[in-house]
Amino acid sequence: MSESATEPTGEAAAEPDGPMIVARGLRKSYGGLEAVCGIDVSVEKGESFGFLGPNGAGKSSTMRMVAAVSPVSAGELRILGMDPATHGPQIRGRLGVCPQLDTLDMEISVRENLTVYGRYFGLSREECRRRADELLSFVQLTEKANGEVDELSGGMKRRLSIARSLINSPDILLLDEPTTGLDPQARHLVWERLFRLKQQGVTIVLTTHYMDEAEQLCDRLVVMDKGLIVAEGSPTDLIQEHSTREVTELRLGVGDHEAVAAEVKDLADRVEVLPDRVLLYTDDGEQAAVAVNERGLRPASVLVRRATLEDVFLRLTGRTLID
């Protein structure tokens, strides 16, 4: 894609160098239910920022407020320096929104989904056509341009949604769970395209419950749980702060877990017992593995790995299933 399609518009260039998004004490309630319970967030220009959290944590509600489609219940929110309550259309004109569920139009062609959408932003027909072709090539859908949306695979639809969200050369790209439901190949292709946008300086805000996605794409992220921010930082910072450097996983026979856990308690900073394995959180996983061996324990398998965001996430939000 050429630079022009993702560069901020002239209007945006005049923007003071303040943060792209600022929220203070931001709240959202639906009737009696508080979905977002007062969060503070600031996103800088060119940053890739992530909202992580289990289902129902308040990520999507936050995104809808940032997208200037859902009114703020309380607190302050400024997007591109503007208040969504008074400047909704102006803000939306400079955002790209890729919703959690594709909202593509099945009755018109792949390319028409882009050209028609560009018109909503007041772009000329010619400009819409030019950008549509550029974007289709960017998301590798040029061959499908005149095809039906229905014939596209899930990954292709998602890429088309991303292309559509870029039609107005947005200053901020909002992605709500961009790869949920995609197969691994499709996910990697989406990540790769998003990474390119990031390199081109597009400010990206995304929600996800995939930790690998957050580690790949986010410069900085917040972990949300029950409408509150429970941690904030870069993926590396968060791992350092909330986990150990490494994790040693011991797989044992059924029923041995609790007994083994007691025996190795002193070998790690923290020990967690799961139904199928025991996790030792430690800064030196190898050493822990050797020590386990020295104590005469013979697990079915031992895996030493680097701690991931997933360890942080589960530590912070718990392992209980949230539906």
Next chain:
Amino acid sequence: MDLVLRQFDYWATTYRRTWRGSVVSTFVMPLFYLLGMGVGLGTFVDEQSSSELPDGVTYLEFIGPGLLATMVMMTAIFESTYPVYGNIKWTKVYDSMLATPLGVVHVLNGHLLYVAFRAASMSVVFVVVLAAFGVVDSVQGGIFAVLAAVVVGMAYATPVFAYSARMKSDNGFAPLFRLGILPMFLFSGAFFPVQNLPDAIQWLAYLTPVWHGVELCRNLLLGTVEWGADLAHLGYLAAWIVVGWLLARRSFGERLAEGA
């Protein structure tokens, strides 16, 4: 208005891709009714000559304008049910529009304009066909009848938009079609004068916008305009449009601004 017109390409593209499917219901079906009832049944009715029709009016001339108003009503209602509900619930087309500078009112008006276009296009075709059957008294009468038919369509489209935007499932359409539209179609005064109905039903018929639309279209097409009565018909239809639109705006706002 600019923000409403930005949706022109969308609706034009949609129409280009779907109009073939609607040809039968919007253009051919009215013609079948006209031939079957106006010409076929009409010959029979006219021969009985005990007709309660106004002086010198054949049955074809009587039901032609009535079919115009009722057929436009049906199309306008249908275009305001599944398409609106689907855009909210299934395809989420409105949501995608609202992520742009467009607001709820622009999205509402854009779709309503499309329904008005559908009503107008079928009215033009139908009035031209009526003219071919010699039912249209004057060119102005024909043009104003097209406009009147669009007004009838919108008097139905706006409240039905409000209704469709409130529905949680599409089960609500069956009662609307069976209990709302069918009786209105039959007892609209399109096929026989409503004076033939029992008093209570007659008054119900007077309350429906379509009866006013049938009267208005008939007077315009047959050149029997009565200013007082026809302006009253127009005013009554306009009132439905205004109230319907206010309700639709509220339904759209509540449903879409929070994405429930």
